[in-house]
Amino acid sequence: MPTLVIVGAQWGDEAKGKMIDVLGGQANLVVRYAGGNNAGHTVITGGKTYKFQLIPAGILHPNTVAVIGSGMVVCPEGLLDELERTQSQKSDLGTLKISSAAHVVFPYHRMLDALEEEARGENKIGTTSRGIGPAYQDKVARTGIRMGEFVEPAIFERRFAEVLAYKNRLLEMFGSKPLEFAPTFERYLKYAERLKPFVEDTEILAQDAVAAGHRVLFEGAQGTYLDLDSGTYPYVTSSHPVAGGACLGTGVGPRDINNVLGVCKAYTTRVGSGPFPTELDDEIGARIREQGQEYGTVTGRGRRCGWLDLVALRHSARLNSLSGLVVTRLDVLQGIGRLKVATGYRVDGNPVRTLPANVWDLAKVQAEYEELEGWDEDLRPCRKFEDLPSSVRHYLAFIEEYTKTPVAIVSIGPDRDETIIVRPDLIWG
Numbered sequence: 001m002p003t004l005v006i007v008g009a010q011w012g013d014e015a016k017g018k019m020i021d022v023l024g025g026q027a028n029l030v031v032r033y034a035g036g037n038n039a040g041h042t043v044i045t046g047g048k049t050y051k052f053q054l055i056p057a058g059i060l061h062p063n064t065v066a067v068i069g070s071g072m073v074v075c076p077e078g079l080l081d082e083l084e085r086t087q088s089q090k091s092d093l094g095t096l097k098i099s100s101a102a103h104v105v106f107p108y109h110r111m112l113d114a115l116e117e118e119a120r121g122e123n124k125i126g127t128t129s130r131g132i133g134p135a136y137q138d139k140v141a142r143t144g145i146r147m148g149e150f151v152e153p154a155i156f157e158r159r160f161a162e163v164l165a166y167k168n169r170l171l172e173m174f175g176s177k178p179l180e181f182a183p184t185f186e187r188y189l190k191y192a193e194r195l196k197p198f199v200e201d202t203e204i205l206a207q208d209a210v211a212a213g214h215r216v217l218f219e220g221a222q223g224t225y226l227d228l229d230s231g232t233y234p235y236v237t238s239s240h241p242v243a244g245g246a247c248l249g250t251g252v253g254p255r256d257i258n259n260v261l262g263v264c265k266a267y268t269t270r271v272g273s274g275p276f277p278t279e280l281d282d283e284i285g286a287r288i289r290e291q292g293q294e295y296g297t298v299t300g301r302g303r304r305c306g307w308l309d310l311v312a313l314r315h316s317a318r319l320n321s322l323s324g325l326v327v328t329r330l331d332v333l334q335g336i337g338r339l340k341v342a343t344g345y346r347v348d349g350n351p352v353r354t355l356p357a358n359v360w361d362l363a364k365v366q367a368e369y370e371e372l373e374g375w376d377e378d379l380r381p382c383r384k385f386e387d388l389p390s391s392v393r394h395y396l397a398f399i400e401e402y403t404k405t406p407v408a409i410v411s412i413g414p415d416r417d418e419t420i421i422v423r424p425d426l427i428w429g
């Protein structure tokens, strides 16, 4: 069964977009299973830079069907802009499909995202302000409007009138101006007309592809520790980035998932608030940020940078039942000197086995480190595992040993070609 999940193994931004582009070309179907335009996937290929927020990066391959899965929340305006931009950059794109069960993000979601953040005062989550949390809140509250309803004008009108009346009461409660029904509805009706040709029951599409033995890639967004249940709650997103989310957000059952590759950086970053045990609040952190150009694709915010946290990565390997790791951005650590990796945690002086589930305990964690040799060589010309300096190979072996997970792929630069496949057997099986 050639099915593969690509999951972010840390706090997001692990360079999944590049891996989905590299492997998407080998897949018949690429289905993204979570999140919305809070994600930003960058793909650099053929001298061009593509930026995706909603469309699966697999769309760059003409024979691939790229699906926006049922676990996603979709901003129609953002999606149409992204589609137009990508079409203007490349004429022979794959086919786009949108799940009729994906939820629609409306302006009141974005307004409420900002108002809720303000109300949190000092305990801000640091959201991307794209209305993602409020859109998922509506899904859970069963007031959300799904794509299938959105593209049927009579149903959309009735549902939108009913939901907007409720949302306006909320907006007024926050002291904000209510939204007028007619202009908002008219604007969104036009978006719906344009999106209608792409909308269908994609659960069946994915199930049929699996049954036919086609290669199906499940594209994750964000990362494991931003997962609503398994992440560093409440500093998380509102969906399920973990590998299990691939089933929830696409309509394919767990026995139909074969391999799971966890993408991790050779160090750690996170954006937004929340504890981060290996954070480097010094010139090494600043240097990693500059060398790696660690600034958010969606918000432009500087990312918080730190050493590789193997305690968190080992837990992530188990949470996601990883078959293998994809270690990215090794090139960024060039010339940093000796490298530290966290191999233990202590809370109040006592050793703890893994990431405490309670975020307030996580905030008290003192990470313990091992030091490994760094490298000064430029890794970007390397094309085979054997081309990598021995210090890099040792760094990778240390990760494998600690996490009990083999390294399947190594990425040593942003370009498609700057990728070394170490274990092809761990990709499609």
Ligand code: IMP
Pocket (backbone or CB within 6 Å): 011, 012, 013, 038, 039, 040, 125, 126, 127, 128, 129, 130, 131, 132, 133, 221, 222, 223, 226, 235, 236, 237, 238, 271, 272, 273
């Ligand atoms: P939201 O998803 O906009 O609600 O933001 C919730 C948290 O998840 C914030 O800390 C964001 O910075 C973080 N977040 C959301 N999307 C991403 C992503 O694609 N990469 C990294 N962090 C993200």
